[in-house]
Amino acid sequence: MGRDKYARQSLGSLSKRIQESRVLMVGAGGIGCELLKNLVLTGFGETHIVDLDTIDLSNLNRQFLFRKEHIKKSKALVAKESAAKFNPNVKIEAHHGNIKDPNFNIAWFKSFDIVFNALDNMDARRHVNKMCLAADVPLVDSGTTGFQGQVQVIRKGKTECYDCLAKEPPKTFPVCTIRSTPSQPIHCIVWGKSYLFAEIFGLSEESAPEMDAAEDSENADEIANLRTEAQALLRIRESMGSEEFPRLVFNKVYKEDIERLRNAEGMWKERKAPEPLDYEALSQEALGVGEEVAKKDQVVWTLAENFAVFVRSLKRLSDRMEGLRANVDMGNSTPILTFDKDDEDTLDFVAASANLRSHIFGIETRSKFDIKQMAGNIIPAIATANALTAGLCVLQAVKVLRDEISKAKLVYLNRPYDNALSSGPLRPPNPACPTCSGAQTTLIVDPSRATLNNLVEDVLRKELGYGEEFSINSEGGLIFDPDEDQHLEKTFSELNLKSDSFITVIDEEDENTKVNLILAVSERTLPKDAAPLQLVEKVTIGTKPKAPPAPVVNGHSHPLPILNGDSHKRKRPADDGELEAEVAHKRGKVAPAPQDDVVVLDDPDDGAIVID
Numbered sequence: 001m002g003r004d005k006y007a008r009q010s011l012g013s014l015s016k017r018i019q020e021s022r023v024l025m026v027g028a029g030g031i032g033c034e035l036l037k038n039l040v041l042t043g044f045g046e047t048h049i050v051d052l053d054t055i056d057l058s059n060l061n062r063q064f065l066f067r068k069e070h071i072k073k074s075k076a077l078v079a080k081e082s083a084a085k086f087n088p089n090v091k092i093e094a095h096h097g098n099i100k101d102p103n104f105n106i107a108w109f110k111s112f113d114i115v116f117n118a119l120d121n122m123d124a125r126r127h128v129n130k131m132c133l134a135a136d137v138p139l140v141d142s143g144t145t146g147f148q149g150q151v152q153v154i155r156k157g158k159t160e161c162y163d164c165l166a167k168e169p170p171k172t173f174p175v176c177t178i179r180s181t182p183s184q185p186i187h188c189i190v191w192g193k194s195y196l197f198a199e200i201f202g203l204s205e206e207s208a209p210e211m212d213a214a215e216d217s218e219n220a221d222e223i224a225n226l227r228t229e230a231q232a233l234l235r236i237r238e239s240m241g242s243e244e245f246p247r248l249v250f251n252k253v254y255k256e257d258i259e260r261l262r263n264a265e266g267m268w269k270e271r272k273a274p275e276p277l278d279y280e281a282l283s284q285e286a287l288g289v290g291e292e293v294a295k296k297d298q299v300v301w302t303l304a305e306n307f308a309v310f311v312r313s314l315k316r317l318s319d320r321m322e323g324l325r326a327n328v329d330m331g332n333s334t335p336i337l338t339f340d341k342d343d344e345d346t347l348d349f350v351a352a353s354a355n356l357r358s359h360i361f362g363i364e365t366r367s368k369f370d371i372k373q374m375a376g377n378i379i380p381a382i383a384t385a386n387a388l389t390a391g392l393c394v395l396q397a398v399k400v401l402r403d404e405i406s407k408a409k410l411v412y413l414n415r416p417y418d419n420a421l422s423s424g425p426l427r428p429p430n431p432a433c434p435t436c437s438g439a440q441t442t443l444i445v446d447p448s449r450a451t452l453n454n455l456v457e458d459v460l461r462k463e464l465g466y467g468e469e470f471s472i473n474s475e476g477g478l479i480f481d482p483d484e485d486q487h488l489e490k491t492f493s494e495l496n497l498k499s500d501s502f503i504t505v506i507d508e509e510d511e512n513t514k515v516n517l518i519l520a521v522s523e524r525t526l527p528k529d530a531a532p533l534q535l536v537e538k539v540t541i542g543t544k545p546k547a548p549p550a551p552v553v554n555g556h557s558h559p560l561p562i563l564n565g566d567s568h569k570r571k572r573p574a575d576d577g578e579l580e581a582e583v584a585h586k587r588g589k590v591a592p593a594p595q596d597d598v599v600v601l602d603d604p605d606d607g608a609i610v611i612d
């Protein structure tokens, strides 16, 4: 009896189609491991895996293709090795790399029958969505958050794409809550992590452009205050390494700033005024607090214990900074440290500084363990939710391969109260979607000859009938509009518009406004006497509907629009030597500015701190 007898029985005539299909799975983490096992056991003929990461100890509880001996090895390669043993009749190819790498181009995407997203961040998902639309390949996107899961089939022109629905905005806190009127532990944790830690060890807000231009807002005073306080901290930062450094920082943020706040008129009528702390008194109280207190992460520390942990972690981090300054050849840049929940020194500092602030404002203090969860935005990953979601991906893929896209569903996995599974129909593309509503085609470009002006005049105005008012955006941002014409004479190579990059043309005429036009660049050397820019095909560009339907945000039929959204995780690059890089990072070598950190926005109406 062949090992695939039962698969053949249940799949019927589709079994052959599955054996002959070539699929791509992006991400070999929680969902990916389960999905790969399903694909291999269902008999998908050829599966390609792309993952940029290496295996971590923390993956092993649920990413069952990985074992202890695989730690620090490539996820894609180990997943291939482990899953290959389940079925010798299928082929698996592993690619250790970022799906955004240029070798994974549109032509390569076109070579697959189906693409599966098993990713954990919006950026990569959006990229795959775009590539699948450009290559006209069906995409099965999936994600989980804790006990919840979601699977969505995306088919060009037939269903919503990943960008058709605006995603729920990240949670925000007004600047004034964080700076002046905290009322919950999270407000103090955000302050410790994104203000105090960043001001002392990271990039100062002075250099964060997000802080500018909010002068006309209600928060303008608050932001101006913040800037003054940040400047004062910056001066204190210069004394880092000296004996008095911890006292200077402490007195600044827990005494002087608090006294100033306390004296602010009318602020404390409705709420309890904050109480400044006294460095000398706490130093005496903390004399008997031993080093081991920082290890007690499940108990709530006393005020004196928080003080001791604050001073010690501040000292250890300052020593690291000094070490970096002395040892690292930085050129002109200043060394910085970034918060990492797994870096004990940074976590101790944020936990203690948040608790000291909570104490001042009469807010409940928390254990280091709790603060780690909150500061790291940790939502536990649940193995069964991943397994169920991966199973649903294959069921949907079967419908795609049967050419029964109308029967494919948007499926949700909920916490098992009543119905663990629910589903709804796939909806048609949103006519206002910035990604899939427009016209799309390929632009053949002779990169050394073709200029932006050729695109504007020859292709867009003469050939496609654009008027005066339109803008052109590359993935890096705006490259042309009527007021932004300084790049016109630049060639495509000077503008770094390479093969497989996308250009979006947005019509800004008031009447008969054309839908967005997305051009995928394809570089080619064209004969000298030929035009340096050519469209591969004749493209029809429709007009935008008058009042486009507003995209649904988190509506009933879409209860979970951001699953596995941009996560808290710091991704490692695909190159080797990860162990060294990891250790270096943990020791606080210069780290890149955190991409997943709390961001201070310059919202013109309401300055806000955003938690990603």
Ligand SMILES: Nc1ncnc2c1ncn2[C@@H]1O[C@H](COP(=O)(O)OP(=O)(O)OP(=O)(O)O)[C@@H](O)[C@H]1O
Pocket (backbone or CB within 6 Å): 026, 027, 028, 029, 030, 031, 032, 050, 051, 052, 053, 054, 058, 059, 075, 097, 098, 099, 100, 118, 119, 120, 121, 124, 381, 564, 569
């Ligand atoms: N741009 C990308 N290119 C390729 N793979 C990616 C990209 N972005 C994310 N991934 C991979 O997608 C996978 C998502 O898996 P998962 O959500 O289980 O995260 P994880 O990093 O394995 O787990 P943890 O929750 O412990 O951080 C990861 O293995 C990650 O490396």
Ligand SMILES: [Zn+2]
Pocket (backbone or CB within 6 Å): 160, 161, 162, 163, 164, 165, 429, 430, 433, 434, 435, 436, 437
């Ligand atoms: Zn769309």
